Amino acid sequence: MKRNALSNVHSDKLFEQVYDYLLERITRGEWRAHEKLPSIRTLAIELNVHRLTVFKAYQMLKQNRKVYVKEKSGYYVLPNNMLPLDSQHDPIVSAYVQESSLSEIHQVKAVYQFSIALLDPHLLPNQFFSEYVKRVFDLYPKVLGTYSTIQGDRELREALCHYFTKRYHFYLSADELLITSGSQEAIDLIARVLIKPRDAVLLERPTYSPAIDVFRRQGANIIPIEIHPHGYDLDRVEMLMQQYKPRLFYLNPTFHNPTGFVVPAEQRKRLVEIAHKYKCVLVEDDPCPDIYFEEKPPLPLFSYDTAGYVIYIRSFSKYIAPGLSIAMIACHPSFMSYLIRAKSLSDSGTPLLNQKIFLHYFFCERMQKHLAKLRIALAIRRDIMEQELSVTDWKWSSPTGGFNLWIRLPESTPMESLLSKSIEQSITFVPGSIFDPQREFKSWIRMSYSFLNEQQLREGLKRLVHLSRTLHPEGNPSGD
Amino acid sequence: MKRNALSNVHSDKLFEQVYDYLLERITRGEWRAHEKLPSIRTLAIELNVHRLTVFKAYQMLKQNRKVYVKEKSGYYVLPNNMLPLDSQHDPIVSAYVQESSLSEIHQVKAVYQFSIALLDPHLLPNQFFSEYVKRVFDLYPKVLGTYSTIQGDRELREALCHYFTKRYHFYLSADELLITSGSQEAIDLIARVLIKPRDAVLLERPTYSPAIDVFRRQGANIIPIEIHPHGYDLDRVEMLMQQYKPRLFYLNPTFHNPTGFVVPAEQRKRLVEIAHKYKCVLVEDDPCPDIYFEEKPPLPLFSYDTAGYVIYIRSFSKYIAPGLSIAMIACHPSFMSYLIRAKSLSDSGTPLLNQKIFLHYFFCERMQKHLAKLRIALAIRRDIMEQELSVTDWKWSSPTGGFNLWIRLPESTPMESLLSKSIEQSITFVPGSIFDPQREFKSWIRMSYSFLNEQQLREGLKRLVHLSRTLHPEGNPSGD
Structure with a gap:
């Protein structure tokens, strides 16, 4: 046992070292799940650092769900953070264990799937679609024998540029677009290129939960910012940017998932300015701008960006064709080359067939008319x-607009038993805590109206409401 | 500036700390590209560690292409490892910069593309294919409105299990299969789940170059092992496994890319035993077992595995349908859950359309007859x-079998000018160094015969041979 001394290390580095040191020991399984960690005092002496440095490291471990706190006792290892190195069941060791509770809920088969924020397949023009695909094969007889370039089919990228010019009056070149296999890949590529361990990342609270998982997997230090019916508290956004210098802010300002909120135009403009000031990249996820019920939503943040600080993810899976998985990223050319490299290692290009079908399907007149009916x-x-x-x-x-209701139930509702009993009755919804980096929002749920037909919606809701009343009799809120 | 002392750190950890410390400073751009790093002696004093510890850290930095050595001078920063934090051209900062020279060569447009190891689209039954796809839409009219599960379409997974039983007599359940969007995604997912920085990884030398990039991006310490016409030196493999305890060995034992070599059956069996002994996962990449010219190749390593140490990647893009991008991973169930989680963050499932088309196309009798003609x-x-x-x-x-010739040119051939002059004459090939983790094999090239027709092959080769002679006149080898 030899003592080492890394000199030239200022106190930020020191805190990071203590954090890494603890994280490594936790990951390596030196402490078991639910085992108590050394006290702040003990560690400070052992490592010869200030107690505040250890405290700060523990706080970040807690934030990143590696440890939890027991009041008046100390810090404990949260399960599922260890390498199953010694596990007898597991011949193969795994370095990263993630959570993805949303996809688990999606696997539950139910008659009343309020958990799925996807379009009812009956609302798609399926017959027309099939006819159309056959024409695509006539147009490109060798489409299945050909790889796409990694950046994506040029014909599709040019058609998208034309569409953005026409619709939003913003001008893009095909070189500023990357076609991805759905928006999940887009988020993943951006995170992989931009984020390294301990980078600060701003996320909305609540937010799209797979994004939490992706940024957490990259080791990001997640800073939540509340989203309200009328947007953000921009002074607070500015303060957080100043304080934490986040590398990026991942946001979904149009028919926000899960809340349905729309960030107003004037906030969009100011947010782009603030982001530029603090050199924070805005990653704007825009999966359903076409699904508006009243007026068209404001222009994307991307259209206000002149300095290259907005990366725009536009996906089409949710309401055009989930079976195609087509999305795109628009960004400053300087960043594009990194994304293309990352994509070349991740899937060597989105299948050409899917791109060609999407190209001819999405831009045809009939589809655009269909969108009006869909709304x-x-x-x-x-x-x-x-x-x-x-x-x-x-x-x-x-x-x-969008697909979801974000609903607050009475605080006394026993949410876990409501969910488990709902599933027994073939009803699913998504508990709010899944959308929260801090796993709170315990009284909230997301219910989607996009996947079920009208009769199913009525029947499923009647059952759910009835169920919640049996668990929480009216006029007698439990816990009071 | 405060000194810290992380105690309880044994010497392996110490070396890793020094490595991380240097890597972080390089990545953060504290030294510029081509700037000289502190001497081993200086660092050893500064960090209060043994010189051998610093030496070992520098060696690994060199191996991982972060620094280079100038004889009798010292260590220098290799470019492209820094965050472009201060770059004026680059408003967005990037954490990871990778190499992917193969995809760059593939972007060169040329008449004689010997660089592309893909099937000539004229060799696919395109007309039949189009007819078939139309039938798929009749069978699944809502295929475009439906997401696949993350693990992949069950009907396809069951058909694949049936195929493996019939062809290889190995028995799989659908739960042991994951459908991926091509083999690149498969490699990427496996690397992301299994490899963390500094893990040792065995790679063949030469090997499929995007795999080098993927494992390097994960921060792996790459240990090369030569592949010969008759396989590996297994004693050396065993020695390396004993010495480095690699987490995995990525290999392509059947019609190996780029060499075309086939690892014989008796070696396969022993290799699986050795891997089990040293708890090293074998990642077996098998993109073209159907493309044999004489006898069928030996059974995959996966068929010899009883302990769950082989992960089998089978892809179909190269000779069935590049435009579909379908591949699969077969592995022990204990590992499958990690892969599914990783895939849920990476693309939320391979498009259902592609899976259904592949299912009906690959397993039909006509396709199997076509394969005989293709060979x-x-x-x-x-x-x-x-x-x-x-x-x-x-x-x-x-x-x-396979698609490639791996050719050794006379050592005196000026390879760089041969490549650049070839491209001028619309001929491409892949320089051998791209396939080598150590960037050697300077006299070797890979030339694929799969993409060009017979006349193009003859004409392109005549031109290339002529060109090489003008650069390196016969009977007068330069440099001697």
Whole structure:
């Protein structure tokens, strides 16, 4: 046992070293799940550092869900953070263990799947779609024998540029676009290129939960920022940017998932300015700008960006064709080359077939007409949900677009047993805590109106409301 | 500036700390590209560690292409390892910069693309394919409206299990298979789950170059092992496994890319035993077992594995349908759950359409008959290459399957100017150094016979041979 002394290390580095040192020991399994960690005092003496440095490291470990706190006792190892190195069941060791509770809930088979924020396949023009695909094969007889370039089919990228010019009046070249296999790949590539361990990342609270998992896997230090019906507290955003110097802010300002909120235009403009000032990249995820029920949503943040600080993810899976998995990233050319390299290692290009089908399907007149009908169909489904819920004391802001209601149940609702009993009755919803980097929002749930038909919506909601009443009799809120 | 002392750190940890400390300073750009790093002696004093510890850290930095050595001078920063934090051209900072020279060469447009190890699209039954796809849409009218599960379409996984039982007599359940979007995704997922910085990884030398990039990106310490016409030196493999305790060995034992070599059956069996003994996972990449010209290749290593130490990647893109990008991973169930989690963050499932088309296309009788014709067509193309090359003093082992010739040119050939002059004449090939983790094999090139037709092969080779002679006149080898 030899003592080493890395000199020239200032105190930020020191805190990071203590953090890494603890993280490595936890990951290596030196302490077991739920085992108590050394006290701050003990560690400070052992490592010859200030107690505040150890405290700071423990705080970040807690934030990153590596440890948990027991009041008046100390820090304990949170399970699922260890390498299963010694596990007898596991001949192969794993370095990274992630959570992805959303995909687990999606695997539950149920009649009333309020958990799925996807379009009911019956709302897609399937017959027309099949006819169309056959034409695509006539147009490109060798499409299955050909790889796409890694950046994506040029014909598709040019069509997308044309579409953005026409729709948003912003001008892009095909070189500023990358086609990805869905928005999940887009988020993953951006995170892999931009984020390294301990980088600060701003996330909305609540937010799209797989994004939490991706940034956490990259080792990011996650800083939450609340989203409200009318956007963010921008002074707080600025303060957080100043304080933490986040590498990026991942956000979903248009028909936000799960809340349905829309960040207003004037906030968008100011946010882009603030981001530029603090050199924080804005990663704007935009999966459903076409699904508006009243007026068109404001322009994307990307359209306000002149300095290259906005990376724009536009996906089409949710309401065009989940089976195709087509999304795109638009960004400053300086960043594009890094993304292309990352993609070349990740899947060597989105399949050409999917790109060609999407190209001819999305931009045809019939699809654009179909979108108008789709908006009406979804608005009706939202209305049905709201009607059914109007008899309860549940609270929500009526969404003006998108697929979801973000609902607050009475605080006394026993959420875990509501979910498990719902699943028994073939009803699923997503508990709010899944969307929260801090795993709070315990009284909230997300219910999607996009996947079920009108009759299913009514019937499923009646059952759920009834169930919640049996668990939490009216006029007698438990816990009071 | 405060001194810290992380006690309880044994000497392996110490070396890793010094490595991390230097790597972080390099990545953060504290030294510029080509700037000289502190001497071993200086660092040893500064950090209060043994000189050998610093030496070992520098050696690994060199191996991982972070620094280079100038004889009798010292260690220097290799470019492209720094964050472009201060770059004026680059408003967005990037954490990871990778190399992927192979994809760059593939972007060169040329008439004689010997660089592409893909099937000539004319050799695919395109007309039949289009007809078939139309039938798939009739069978699954809602295929574009439906997401696949993350693990992949169950019908396809069951069909694959049936195929493996019939062909290889090994028994799999659908739960042991994961469908991926091509083999690149498969390698990437496995690397992300298994490899963390400083893990040792065995790679063949030469090997498939994007695999080098993927493992290097994960921060692996790459240990090369030579592959010969008759396989590996297994005693050396065992010695390396004993010495370095590699987490995995990535290998391509059947019609190896780029050499075409086939590892014999008796070596396969012993290799699986050795891997089990040293708890080293064998990642077996098998992109073209159907493309044999003489007898069928030996069974995959996976079929010898009883302890769950082989992960089997089988891809179909190269000779079935590049435009579909379908591959699969077969592995022990204990490892599968980690892969599924990783895939859920990486692309939320391979598109269902591609899986359904592949399912009906690959397993139909007509496709299997087509494969017999394909083998003959490719054997003829190989023969043409070998005829044309027989007039030169270039050396190669005649491949019994696959897509490539791995050719040794005279040592005096000025390879860089041969490549650049070839590209000027619309001829591409892949320089051998790209396939080598150590960037040697400077006299070798890979030439594929799969993509060009017979006339192009003859004409392109005549031109290339002529060109090499003008650069290196016969009977007058330069440099002697």
